[in-house]
Amino acid sequence: MEHALPAGETGKRIARLQEQLKAGGYAGMLVSQNTDLYYLTGTMQAGYLFVPDEGEPTLYVRRSVARAERESRVRTKPLGSFKAFGAELAADFPPLTGSGERRTVLTPLDALPAQLYLRLAELLRGAGAELADGSAMMRRLRMVKSLHEIGRIQAAARAAAEALDEALPLLREGVTELEWMAAYEHAVRKRGHIGTMRMRAYNLEVLTGMVGAGEAAAEPSAFDGPAGGRGLGPAAAQSVSRRPIGRNEPILIDIGCCIDGYIIDQTRTAVIGALPDDLLAAYETSVRIIRRAEELLVPGTPAERLYEEAIRMADEAGLADHFMGFGADRVRFLGHGIGLEVDEWPVLARGFDMPLEPGMVIAVEPKFTFPGRGVVGIENSYAVQSEGPPLALTLTPERLIRLP
Amino acid sequence: MEHALPAGETGKRIARLQEQLKAGGYAGMLVSQNTDLYYLTGTMQAGYLFVPDEGEPTLYVRRSVARAERESRVRTKPLGSFKAFGAELAADFPPLTGSGERRTVLTPLDALPAQLYLRLAELLRGAGAELADGSAMMRRLRMVKSLHEIGRIQAAARAAAEALDEALPLLREGVTELEWMAAYEHAVRKRGHIGTMRMRAYNLEVLTGMVGAGEAAAEPSAFDGPAGGRGLGPAAAQSVSRRPIGRNEPILIDIGCCIDGYIIDQTRTAVIGALPDDLLAAYETSVRIIRRAEELLVPGTPAERLYEEAIRMADEAGLADHFMGFGADRVRFLGHGIGLEVDEWPVLARGFDMPLEPGMVIAVEPKFTFPGRGVVGIENSYAVQSEGPPLALTLTPERLIRLP
The missing domain is CATH 3.40.350.10 (Creatinase/prolidase N-terminal domain)
Known part of the structure; x- marks a missing residue:
């Protein structure tokens, strides 16, 4: 207790x-x-x-x-x-x-x-x-969090960061998405993850997120997110599959956990070897989008403004069709509130014209999907502050994880 | 696929x-x-x-x-x-x-x-x-399963049995419920557990079941089952806690998994050392009840009959107040259908007067709760057959697991 x-x-x-x-x-x-x-x-x-x-x-x-x-x-x-x-x-x-x-x-x-x-x-x-x-x-x-709630989200961020550090050495060529996810889940469960990241929406489930390598990450899914993942089969048609992780392909690590009821949600991109140039460029565009989002994560910005800005930047980079999924399977948001549930308000999407307020906690997740090749991107969670830039809650260092 | x-x-x-x-x-x-x-x-x-x-x-x-x-x-x-x-x-x-x-x-x-x-x-x-x-x-x-569905439930039973075998050597004095559950979950996840056992009921969650030692298993909970467990805190108020597992106390291992969408649900009781005599006697009553249930798991028996019979046997053993929870926190059933969800029909409960049919798959779980001391019991899953006794789907050998 x-x-x-x-x-x-x-x-x-x-x-x-x-x-x-x-x-x-x-x-x-x-x-x-x-x-x-x-x-x-x-x-x-x-x-x-x-x-x-x-x-x-x-x-x-x-x-x-x-x-x-x-x-x-x-x-x-x-x-x-x-x-x-x-x-x-x-x-x-x-x-x-x-x-x-x-x-x-x-x-x-x-x-x-x-x-x-x-x-x-x-x-x-x-x-x-x-x-x-x-x-x-x-x-x-529930949209505006108290300091107590932000503290619980920080505790979840710590557990996720430690568990990722513990599991990362096991990320090697030939290990399957499922095997690696099982290692991460073991590491985060020992730290008190309750076993699920609760969702409010009908039919949606997320336990610890998804890990997807190469084309498996880019498969469309029912999940209301930019990269659902291939999954284990039609009755578990999102998140990890039994595909072995290979060299020189993007590995999307979109993971989180729930500690004391509160959730963290974060994404890093990894590669064993090197990313192809165009995917590296897309990754760098996601970094630029998240930097711009940080400038806008201040009280008074309409939530939808962050999505509009991201769309504009993706378009300028020639990546409009790849942004947040591919073609008809794109999702129409840049991020979402987190707290006791993964899918809280505000959503960074058209129609959410509510101004940002101090205490809102938002996961911002610019991602680019390349069918048949993979997904690259980044996701950090932030608390909007009354003054100055947002408080970064994600503790895993922001970098493209390059493994030998 | x-x-x-x-x-x-x-x-x-x-x-x-x-x-x-x-x-x-x-x-x-x-x-x-x-x-x-x-x-x-x-x-x-x-x-x-x-x-x-x-x-x-x-x-x-x-x-x-x-x-x-x-x-x-x-x-x-x-x-x-x-x-x-x-x-x-x-x-x-x-x-x-x-x-x-x-x-x-x-x-x-x-x-x-x-x-x-x-x-x-x-x-x-x-x-x-x-x-x-x-x-x-x-x-x-959905109540009556096809051979394909029963095959999937058997695959889940195999994964659960193998994972339990893999994790059992780690069940030692001083290990916490959470630590041991994390080990079981790791073992079952590697085998393709989708990460959750889906439930239909509002607000109810079960990921891999619960493991509860001594008085922690006997704590009442919101979960609609005979032993919800203490949990990690008020926002995860069921299943495992951080309590270390001790000697000479019952360890309730109510675990399962979900493979290809289909669920197995099973319970074994373990002890490091020896159970007190009265708890051992209650465990033996649960064995007698499940033997009797096996006789009744034939086409034509009204589902509620199995509950009535179990209640009668618990009463005869002087354990009526301890059956399926304690006092006001008892649940009023002996078992439930399983399939794509944990809480399928038929329920072995009053009011379910539907006759059993070949192909129904039912988890039967007689358990006895002793507040402040623990929970003992057993749970097997069966498929009703057109002739003869039910097909046992649970593969873990039925025994009181005694550890040194």
Whole structure:
């Protein structure tokens, strides 16, 4: 329990949430997804948290009640029968039913299964309220990290950097992507990686990232990232394959880990021997893009601006078709927020016109894909600061890793 | 791609699904969850499969189109804009709109995010159809495994057994749960474990299972299983902890893996030294329960019967309060189906009165929890056969593992 959530954290988060609830005229927020629950309570036990627009929230615990009582920073109550939960909520939070007019309760609908949504919506109607989507409010709330959270991401960055150092000597010609990834994973697991990097999006999985050599890295995939990787087969169609790593081809090492619930995400390009000139030039373009991104990672820059700038630079370098995937399989972003999940806000993509704020933590990952040949690029994670350049969180030195 | 889905498999599955759709008067099934997609098409790319009540299904692919075209056993089409998808479906499957009366399209709502559900429901209304829950139909369809699937589960069982053999010499006094689990995971990952054992249920995660020594194994958790484990902290509150493994205490080794998409789940109890007499007696009760379960794992037995029988035996042994967790934290089942996911049907629990059928693959896991002391038990996976006793799929020899 050494890195449990400090007691003061949840109070501040709940106060910020309540401000937003009040501003929107909402009666409250109902929370059930595991990272949302942890963020607001300090525990990840199964149940429902209700945060009213003002006053004390309650965590209704299905299981384990004992563990939730020990860990939760907000008041807990054992959840009785699900059927009676609506009446219990209405009794515990009279403003739900008080005025005669129906009030709206938010809940994030982006990760809530539809079956449960339909049951909760009915239950809340019985309690006099309407259920509506609170995803955007929750994601905005979690977007700005506290110093405690940045500290946890730094701990993850340390584990990833140490594990990469430990595994790098095993990266040799003829070793398969899978074998090398297993070595990295062993090194990072011993350091407390929880085994997965949680994702919010439907159907997406990332355990420790991907390692892809040559053309295997460049295979398109369902994964919503610039380089999913070949994978082990159609039922695990991303990340590592059993392809042996060869000489003079790019090796994309896009790895991370999750420590105490918080994630780091980073990429380095390696080569045994030397990269072909055009791939080396593309790698150098990714370095220039990340330098430019660092200049823009300051409060006030619209998030999408970093993507526009990267697109412009890729285009100028004659690499537009290769940027963030190839052709129709390109993804349309330069980076993404990280925290308790890999796919947090802001996304550095068109449409995300929100200005950057101090405390946002963003993985920036310019990459270039060459079908049949490989992927080169770089990824660092940064915290936006109130003044000056962003704080670099990635600890692995930034370099093209050249192995003999 | 060596273990891609054989072409004949999906045809049979779709025919069985279409029989059920016709019997219920449904217009079709819309499928989007990754294991459901793989089960019916042989690919796990992002998109939507529509299976009409008769005729040829179509997989509308968002990404990667190239990979889906290579792997899919059913016809593929690139998915255009999501907005136009309703009109496209109605044009491709005229019976959706033909008769003037609205028809019902099913989709599994147990894993579909509510946000996407609301968009799909609107889109289908536009196409003249209503969306309803197809979870039960999909879970029943996947419940009975083909010989190909059982072969994949056997491959997973082999990897788990070999990896356990490789890691067992490292199980020594003073090694932490995390360190030992990292060694098992390394051994199983090298053998092709995809890194996670997929789960269908909301918020639940299992990567390779749990290893828990003494009182750490007996801590209650949010995980819907008899022994979740202490975990690394509140943000990873199940499975292994950093507790060193000691002498004369039970070590619960509930591990598995996922090979080619298919899962094995198994448990052995180990001890360095000797178990206290009462825990040894409880272990022997779990062995008796699993022997009895083997007698009942034949076609026609109602699934819940195995749970009732286990409860009766635990009660007779004076261990009712310790069975499948302790007190209020007990779970109410004896076992569960396994396949592409860890939490498949049938569940050996009250309310599951469906008769067992040949081809069902079930993990049976009688366990006894002693708060402050530990968990003992056993778990084997079996395939129900048309005649005779079930086929044992677990390859690790069944024994109490006594280490010096």
